Amino acid sequence: MTTTSIPAIATKRIAKSRISEVDFNNLEFGKYISDHMLMVDYVNGKWQEPSILPFGDIMMSPAMLSLHYGQSVFEGMKAFRNKNGDICIFRPQKHSERLNKSLARMCMPEIPEELFIQSLHAIVETDESWIPTSEGASLYIRPVVFAYEPRLGVKIADHFKFFVLTSPAGAYFSKPTRLKVEETFVRAAEGGTGFAKCAGNYGGAFYPTQVARQEGFDQVLWTDAKEHKYIDEAGVMNVMFVIDGKVITPKLTTALLDGVTRDTIIKLAPSLGMTVEERRVSVAEIEEAFKKGTLTEAFGAGTAAVVSPIAAINIHGVDYTVPTVTSNSFQQRAKEKLNNIRLGFEPDVHGWNYIIPAAR
Incomplete structure (x- = not known):
């Protein structure tokens, strides 16, 4: 999908760019925020007209409702320079759809898709010089919506703010992770807000993750809230397994985030010769597959790394080692295909890329 122009948005440009302060060879995730923000x-x-301002602090009341009652939702996506030098934003329509599902669950006003995509286009185009060009790097995009009304009474806010921030992000070269199957703490329960990308889900996961790290693990492998028998997610990512030559992943429920990368990999799997099963996945099934040697891959799927290889999973106190990833592993082939589509080396048959043409 290519758009050559969008309606003009009122813009106040920064007096002096901060880009010279950025070490593009060492881009710690989220450390640098680009020059401008859209608000x-x-x-x-109703939603008012957007404007672009220099990035900076905003005035807020200590009684702002989002601080007290948690009406705050966000998204995360990336923009890239493709092989032609054009800017590609990957699957903004899917992100818009998920954002609106989150907003509806939190009793917040939905954002029209047109406004959402125009906002992404405008802020990325304004700060396009911040898009890294090194292999694997990108411009991370963070839309966030929160209740702004000052009131101590428990109520649904009437005044909200929608911001879009951007941040240059380097290649994600994290080592394979060690996970602990969580049997005590709960990330989300069915009927709750687990499927929504709201701030409270992340705050509530900090303590169990901290405990797991103190025990020598990188993340927790969340299980269902009722019985701790079925796998939900891996840390801040969806989780996928290759068992008996098939891709297995937990089916979506109201307790799981509908990951855009998860959905992308599922749609790409047939072209890579793989069958996908979306269903309940029990801890016992995974343990048995380890013992039989039929589990050949386990990985997380998310925006940051596309895929994040899992090195080991601790089940009931026992460490099970996942086979080492090779160039022929499904996760590696899926990652390469997805990146090739984003960068224009393979045809975008699904229409996932939103292209902002480079100035010629």
Whole structure:
């Protein structure tokens, strides 16, 4: 999908760019925020006109409702330079759809897809010089919506703010992770907000993750809230397994985030000769597959790394080692295909890429 122009958005440019302060050879995730931010207010029952401002602090009341009652939702995606030098934003329509599902669950006003995509286009184009060009690097995009109304009474806010920030991000070269199957703490329960990308889900996961790290693990492998028998997610990613030559992943419920990368890999699997099963996946099944040697891959799927190889999973106190990833592993082939589509080396038959043409 290519758009050559969008409606003009009121823009106040920064007096002096901060880009010279950025070490593009060492891009710690989220450390640097680009020069500008896009802002839209929701007042009087509708979203107002967006504006672009220099990135900086905003005025807020200590009584702001999002601070007290948690009405805060965000998204995360990336923009790249493709092989032609054009800017590619990957699957913004899917992110718009997920954001609106999250907003609806949190009793927050949905954002029209047109406004959402125009906002992404405008802020990325404004700070396009911040897009890294090194292999594997990208411009991370963070849309966030929160209640802005100052009130101590428990209520649904009437005033919201929608911001879009961007941040240059380097290649993700994390080592394979060690996971612990969580049998005590709960990330989300069915009927709750687990499927929504709201701030509270992440805050609530900090302590169990901290405990797991103190025990020598990188993340927890969340299980269902009722019985701790079925696998939900891996840390901040969806989880996938290759068992008996098939890709197995937990089916979506109201307790799981509908990951865009997860959905992408599922759609790409047939072209890579793989069958996908979306269903309940029990801890016992995974343990048995380890013992039989039929589990050949386990990996997380998310925006940051596309795929994050899993080195070991601790089940009931026992460490099970996952086979080492090779160039022929499904996860590696899926990652390469996805990156090739984003960068224009393979045809985008699904229409996933939103292209902002480079100035010629």
